[in-house]
Amino acid sequence: MVRVLIADDERNIQKAYRSDIQDAADRYSLAGTASRCDDAVVFADSAGVDLILMDINTPGEYNGLEACRLIKEKHPGIKIIITTSYTDLRAFDKARECGADSFWLKELSPENLVDIMDRTMKGESVYPDRNLDVMLGQARLSDLTAAEIDCLYKLIEYVSVKKMAEKMCVEESTVKTHLLHLCRKTGCDNKAELAILAANARLAIPDLHLMDVEDQG
Known part of the structure; x- marks a missing residue:
């Protein structure tokens, strides 16, 4: 048993x-x-x-x-x-x-x-x-690129384009391009609407980015 x-x-x-x-x-x-x-x-x-x-x-x-x-x-x-x-x-x-x-x-x-x-x-x-068969507005999660998904995570966690770029190790212009593509794919009008959509879809576990598992112990 x-x-x-x-x-x-x-x-x-x-x-x-x-x-x-x-x-x-x-x-x-x-x-x-x-x-x-x-x-x-x-x-x-x-x-x-x-x-x-x-x-x-x-x-x-x-x-x-x-x-x-x-x-x-x-x-x-x-x-x-x-x-x-x-x-x-x-x-x-x-x-x-x-x-x-x-x-x-x-x-x-x-x-x-x-x-x-x-x-x-x-x-x-x-x-x-x-x-995963998860809908984000007009797009499926599987329709997004790895970079776009990472951008969504960073958007939920940091909101600021400057902070997002810093955490993604890319230029702010790159982040803005990802956000533009994400808005077009999902049907969102702006970054704020996109962030709300991703949060409501329970896309990101709260504070998961702070769980540095490999460094613990």
Whole structure:
């Protein structure tokens, strides 16, 4: 029997996960529920758990990625599935760096959670396709270039063209060109409208750019 820890601060998500575990009671049991990733780290140290469903954004000292790294360093045998409702492509790479076994998008994954759990417990590493079917106004995320997507992330995080250019290591004119192309593709009239569109699409996980996973530890 696989003992599952739910690490998520949303009550409705906790309820849905408990229901999934109950529906697969022949192979999964609920080990516990944590609303803070800090508590998940403590739980992994003190109680029997085989699999953790770890949300990225929870209150506390650690986010889900940081908690994943800490747990994997001490308990590499515990399987961890990172979960999120954001469509931030950068999170896939950061999750791998932290040692996450799999990654599940709550609202976009074509597979249900139990299928991902089953595959993960069998030793698979299951991550979403990077060509996500996400609409941004009149464009799909997959229609944008890598540079344009990076520009969108920087727009959400910094807003200022000068700061965006600095963080992207390009000229301000290059940033303005990317923004012009993005507005044309998405149907936005200006930078502000584009920023709101990207934020409403949950394109960027808050403060993900501050999570320098490789430098921690």
